[in-house]
Amino acid sequence: MEHFAPHPSSQFEGYYSKFDLASGSHIALIICSVPGAKSRPHMVSFTYYPSSGHPIFQREHFVDNIERVTTDEKTKAFDLRVPGMGVMSTEGNGRTSYNFAAEDGSWSLEAQCEEDYMPWRKDKSTPEGWMVHLPFPLHWHVHSLCSPATFTLDIPALGDAFPAQDRKSRATIHQEKNWANSFPDAHMWVQAWDNEEKRGICLAGGKIMYNTAYMLGYRSPSLNLDFVPPFSVSYLNLLSPFMSATNDWDTRTFSISVSNYTHKLELKARAPKEPGWFGLASPFPDGHRANFCRESFIATIEARIWVREGWWPWSAWKEVKTERWEGASLEFAGGYYPERGESKKD
Numbered sequence: 001m002e003h004f005a006p007h008p009s010s011q012f013e014g015y016y017s018k019f020d021l022a023s024g025s026h027i028a029l030i031i032c033s034v035p036g037a038k039s040r041p042h043m044v045s046f047t048y049y050p051s052s053g054h055p056i057f058q059r060e061h062f063v064d065n066i067e068r069v070t071t072d073e074k075t076k077a078f079d080l081r082v083p084g085m086g087v088m089s090t091e092g093n094g095r096t097s098y099n100f101a102a103e104d105g106s107w108s109l110e111a112q113c114e115e116d117y118m119p120w121r122k123d124k125s126t127p128e129g130w131m132v133h134l135p136f137p138l139h140w141h142v143h144s145l146c147s148p149a150t151f152t153l154d155i156p157a158l159g160d161a162f163p164a165q166d167r168k169s170r171a172t173i174h175q176e177k178n179w180a181n182s183f184p185d186a187h188m189w190v191q192a193w194d195n196e197e198k199r200g201i202c203l204a205g206g207k208i209m210y211n212t213a214y215m216l217g218y219r220s221p222s223l224n225l226d227f228v229p230p231f232s233v234s235y236l237n238l239l240s241p242f243m244s245a246t247n248d249w250d251t252r253t254f255s256i257s258v259s260n261y262t263h264k265l266e267l268k269a270r271a272p273k274e275p276g277w278f279g280l281a282s283p284f285p286d287g288h289r290a291n292f293c294r295e296s297f298i299a300t301i302e303a304r305i306w307v308r309e310g311w312w313p314w315s316a317w318k319e320v321k322t323e324r325w326e327g328a329s330l331e332f333a334g335g336y337y338p339e340r341g342e343s344k345k346d
Contacts, residue, residue, distance in 0.1 A: 003126045003177070003253060004090065006077035010179040011036065013284040015080065015088065017098070018174040019111065019151065020193070023165045024051030024327065026297045027109065027153070028267065029098065030280065031080050033066045033086060037287035042066045044082055044100070046107055048155055051299040051327070053276025058157055060104055060281055061085070062288065069313070094119070094143065096175065100325035110157055111151035111291075113173065117144040120217060121224060123332050127215045129202075129228065137181045138216065140204050144175040160297045174202075179271075183282045183292070184208050186335030187253055188247055192301050192328035197221075199323065201267065201303060203256070205232070206336065212237050214245065214256060218265060218303065225305070227265060228256045249332050249339075252296070264306040271299035271330045282333065283291040290342045292334060299330035 007013055014032035021027070030045040040062045048057040067081040075092025094117040099110035119125055120142045126132050127142055136298030152168045152337030166285030172195055194200060198221055211233040216227040227243075234240035245256040253270045271277075282292035302324050306317035336342065 003132060003139075003141045004094070004175075005078050006070060007179045008068065011181050011285060014177065014283055016176045016178075017088075017096075018191070018329065019171045020174070020195075021090070021150070021151075021166055021171045022169045023163065025049060025166050026051075026162075027151075027171075028280075028295070028297075029100075029109070030084070031066060032283050032288065033068070033200060034283045034287055036287065037283075039287035040281070041287055042082075043281055043283075044085060046100075046102070046109070047278055047280075048153075048158075048166075049276075049278070049297050053296070055161065056276075056278050057107070057155055058278055059102060060290070061102065061277075073269065085140050091119075091278065096144075096147070096173070104128065106157040107153075107155045109151065109153050111149050111171070111173070113144075113147045113149045117147040117149055117175070118142070121219075121226070123139040124341045125224070126201075127226070127228065129219060129226075136208070138178060138184055138208065139179045139180050141179075142175070142202060142217070143177060143200065144173060144199055145219065146195055147175070149173050158181070161247070168260075174191045178283075182284045184334060187331075187333045188214075188245075188252065188330065188336060189295075189331035189333070190267065190299075190301060192299075192325035201301060201323070201325070203267065206334070207237075210237075211235055212240075212245065214243070214258070216256070216265065216267070217259060218305065218323075220321070220323075223305070225263055225265065227260060227263075231260045232258045245307075247336050249294075249337055252332075254330065254332075259306075262308050267301065267305045268284045268303075269299050269301045269328065269330050271296040292337070292340045293331055294333070294337050294339070295329065295331045296325065297329055299328040301328040301330075 026049040048181035279291035280293040281288040305321040
């Protein structure tokens with residue numbers, strides 16, 4: 001909970017909530033602040049994403065203020081209050097509720113987590129582990145992999161194009177947070193979850209501190225794996241004994257192979273060029289820069305997992321799992337997204 005709670009001294013702080021609706025549609029809600037920025041310091045971004053990937057409804061509200069209020073010092077419960085728009089409220093047990101309505105009446109959302117949230121791991125509350133305390137230029141925290149919730153959604157701006165099954169139903173929520181100085185120059189993000197089989201994967205990383213580094217977590221009923229630095233790093237973008245990664249915006253593909261002393265994982269993600277991509281603003285010291293991220297929620301992710309058969313570094317690998325997810329998330333951002341910037345029209 002302490003990593004999800006506000007960090008008042010950070011130069012920026014952003015909360016990302018992705019709702020997977022029972023119909024197959026999705027909602028992405030971002031609440032982000034760069035308190036010292038002169039332009040666009042505060043943003044609430046709302047995206048409604050149909051299961052087909054079209055048509056996407058999006059509003060980015062650059063608001064006057066977002067209040068980060070700790071409501072219980074002991075449990076670190078807190079509110080994110082957007083004057084005139086609504087509140088995201090998190091309890092001490094990690095459960096979160098949302099109550100937002102756009103001032104122009106174009107959309108509104110109410111949601112409530114039903115049970116305790118599902119953390120990154122029971123024995124490790126954040127992907128970074130002990131590294132969360134280091135002075136990195138950016139920190140990435142996953143608060144919830146998949147929390148069950150109920151919601152009520154209204155999008156009058158869509159009129160009859162808004163399906164009845166998405167007005168009030170059940171969902172699961174994936175929740176993340178970034179904080180520190182600013183977004184990296186280039187990064188990738190991949191996320192998928194199968195709620196019926198309780199298996200999922202989540203990855204984030206890119207260029208940071210003259211290196212390329214990723215953090216990856218795989219979850220299933222029988223196997224839980226994390227791959228983090230010093231294994232998942234390309235040092236000075238030249239030396240990478242345990243990891244290789246490639247991305248190509250033109251073909252909308254990303255792949256990574258990473259290992260540690262006991263396990264190896266290969267991941268391949270791809271998404272169709274059209275439809276299904278939407279832009280997002282990213283926080284930088286000068287404020288939110290529009291269209292610096294590009295996301296799809298109709299990606300396909302494939303993963304293969306091996307275990308080392310012996311204790312020696314040269315011991316052979318044995319394949320133990322092959323996984324596949326449809327309707328997954330794939331994001332290119334910054335330098336990995338060549339069409340970034342405000343000239344791109346969504």
